[in-house]
Amino acid sequence: EEGRKEEEKNKEENVENEEEEEEEKEKEKEVKKKKMSPLCLDAAQNLRRRRDKLEEGGERRKKKTLEEGEEEEEEEKQKEERKRGRERGGQRSRRTNKKAEEEDENETLTHLQLEVPKAYARMVKLNAMPQPLRTFFWQPIGKSSFESTVVLKS
Structure with a gap:
């Protein structure tokens, strides 16, 4: 059992090391392409990781749907206000005239x-x-x- 646990730990460490190596290679590629400073690349990777975590949790999708719903509601309100303005016969212009x-x-x-x-x-x-x-x-x-x-x- 102890041998199995050690093997699993070693596999996990190997996977983590491989991921880190891949990230470092990606950094080097991006540095060559964009000639960015390493700090900027670290920040960009941190942002990517956060995005990935949010996507995995589904929180990002929820936020998107909420934002889309709010935008649709705002558009509907604007359409209704336009219709009301047409029905009123241009009270907006009257208001501006009053001002x-x-x-x-x-x-x-x-x-x-x-x-x-x-x-x-x-x-x-x-x-x-x-x-x-x-x-x-x-x-x-x-x-x-x-x-x-x-x-x-x-």
Whole structure:
């Protein structure tokens, strides 16, 4: 029995030694082909070994199927969103228009902040004017020339 155990150990060691020799030969071949440093080759072989172990365990296959399933779900969601967008009649563009309007309002607000002191000064001047001139220069505030100039500037 002891002899058998020793023979089995020797066989295992021989197999391991042969594998190591094959790996070293592969390293040498790769070094000759790619002229890579030995450290890079060691790292590449370690990666290969890890891949092989994962393949043997089936974990890699499981990961692939999970990733493929997730990708398919994402594609289906995108297709559904496109269909919804078509059904809604382009609400996305409306949303982008709303965003653009908000940005325009922000810009007009900055212009208004710059223009308000001028408008206030104009109002004070109007109040200081006699009545006939005041009615001649007065303009209603709302969508008036004041706001239209602001919009044109933006």
